Amino acid sequence: MKVALIHDWLTGMRGGEYVLEELCKLYSEADIYTLVHLPENISETINRMPIKTTFIQRLPFARKRHQLYLPLFPIAIEGFDMAGYDLVISSSHCVAKGVITRPGTCHISYIHAPMRYAWDMYHQYFDKKRTNAVSRCCIAWFMSRLRLWDRISADRVDYFIANSEHTARRIGKHYRRPAEVVYPPIDTDFFTPVNKPRQDYFLVVSALVPYKRVDIAIAACKRLQLPLVIIGDGVERVRLQNMAASQIKFLGYQSNEQIREHYRNCRALLFTGEEYCGMVPLEAQSCGCPVVAYAVGGALETVVEPERGLFFPAQTADSLVPALERLGRLRFDAELIRKGALQFGRQAFRKRMQALIEQKFSQYQAGGNIPHA
Numbered sequence: 506m507k508v509a510l511i512h513d514w515l516t517g518m519r520g521g522e523y524v525l526e527e528l529c530k531l532y533s534e535a536d537i538y539t540l541v542h543l544p545e546n547i548s549e550t551i552n553r554m555p556i557k558t559t560f561i562q563r564l565p566f567a568r569k570r571h572q573l574y575l576p577l578f579p580i581a582i583e584g585f586d587m588a589g590y591d592l593v594i595s596s597s598h599c600v601a602k603g604v605i606t607r608p609g610t611c612h613i614s615y616i617h618a619p620m621r622y623a624w625d626m627y628h629q630y631f632d633k634k635r636t637n638a639v640s641r642c643c644i645a646w647f648m649s650r651l652r653l654w655d656r657i658s659a660d661r662v663d664y665f666i667a668n669s670e671h672t673a674r675r676i677g678k679h680y681r682r683p684a685e686v687v688y689p690p691i692d693t694d695f696f697t698p699v700n701k702p703r704q705d706y707f708l709v710v711s712a713l714v715p716y717k718r719v720d721i722a723i724a725a726c727k728r729l730q731l732p733l734v735i736i737g738d739g740v741e742r743v744r745l746q747n748m749a750a751s752q753i754k755f756l757g758y759q760s761n762e763q764i765r766e767h768y769r770n771c772r773a774l775l776f777t778g779e780e781y782c783g784m785v786p787l788e789a790q791s792c793g794c795p796v797v798a799y800a801v802g803g804a805l806e807t808v809v810e811p812e813r814g815l816f817f818p819a820q821t822a823d824s825l826v827p828a829l830e831r832l833g834r835l836r837f838d839a840e841l842i843r844k845g846a847l848q849f850g851r852q853a854f855r856k857r858m859q860a861l862i863e864q865k866f867s868q869y870q871a872g873g874n875i876p877h878a
Contacts, residue, residue, distance in 0.1 A: 506866075508535040509587060511595040511604050513578075514571055515542045515551065517518040520689055520784045521617050524668075526550045527855050528615075531862075532594070538585045538604070540578060541571045541823035559584060576647060579654050590682055592866055595662070611869040613862055614662040615687070616672055618781040619679045621716075622648075622656050630646040658681065664865040666858075669803040685861055688807075690854035691787045692755050693847055696759070698793030698839045699769050706732035707829075708771035708794075710764055710785050714740030717778040718799075722747050724822035725829055736764060736773065768792035773832055776804060777820070783807065790814075793839025797828050807849070811835060814843045821834050 509530065512525050529535070529550050537556045544552050559581035561567050561574050574581075578600040587593055595601040598617040606612045619625070641749045656679065665684035667673035707726060711717045719735065723745060726733040733753045734746070746755055746792040759767075765788075768774070774789040774796045782803035786796045790807075796814035798804035810815045815835075817828040 506591045507594045508532045509590045510537045510540045512533050513599040513601045514540045517546045527877045613664045615666045631833045671802045672781040687857045690851040693791045693850040696788045696791035704770045709735045711737045713741040721777045722775040725825040768794045793843045795837045
């Protein structure tokens, strides 16, 4: 069986790339197709595979600002020739699912999120604070056409797999298709607890971009005069630093080893954004760390209150403050927290994915009907 793996872009190791790593282990003879590839930022597991890129790889500034070429992404992904492949597996949060396959090829798409800046979070990405009237007009025109392409290209997929029930519901809403759920893989062998007292500070691990709402964590900790450590970088960093107090520290980018140490040491992880799944809360829990999460999206599927953390109902500092005050009155069992995270380990992911892919591929070969909502 000849297999192709399609991934949006390979410019760094985040949640989607860890999923791709596990698919590489399942299909070690597969070819990888992607828009842009920066091997220095990608793991050896992925880099050792044959990797084919698009013309975008050769465009000016593509190595650092590939997002500038978003209008060209659909054309680029459709340019891949999938002739000769029996099975195509796309790992998609942007355009990878739009690859064109032949009638004899089974296409299974693992969706990390429907294109969030085109659908659910369009108004958060392109609000009046970040765009002027002319650019909003141009963006609205282009996004309207991108949504149309995204919806039509969903019909090219034979079977959808979602990374959470929340994502599966979004696939149903935007693409009118059902999806099976396989949660993403967490390296529970790496993210482990240690037997030592926790320190008295809270932790945020996040890209510093608007929809992550790190400002809520800063405002709440500032009001309660609580220490906060923020790991991550992004366009919001300067604004967030300007609103922070002296007990709030920004560490920027940190290695996985350094992040693990903070998971092991902090009082709790604060998770203030709306995520389709969210691997950071699972990494923290694998280290025995409780999580205080905004009560929407994937967090509702991975955090159990009060055994493994707490929820706050509204995406505001006023809502987060009482949760932090309540947390101070609770005691958590690190081993119980970790036990809940073990079900999301890498081996569990590979086992579930392999069984589901084999089932869908056999169904396709037998001429089974493609499911539609």
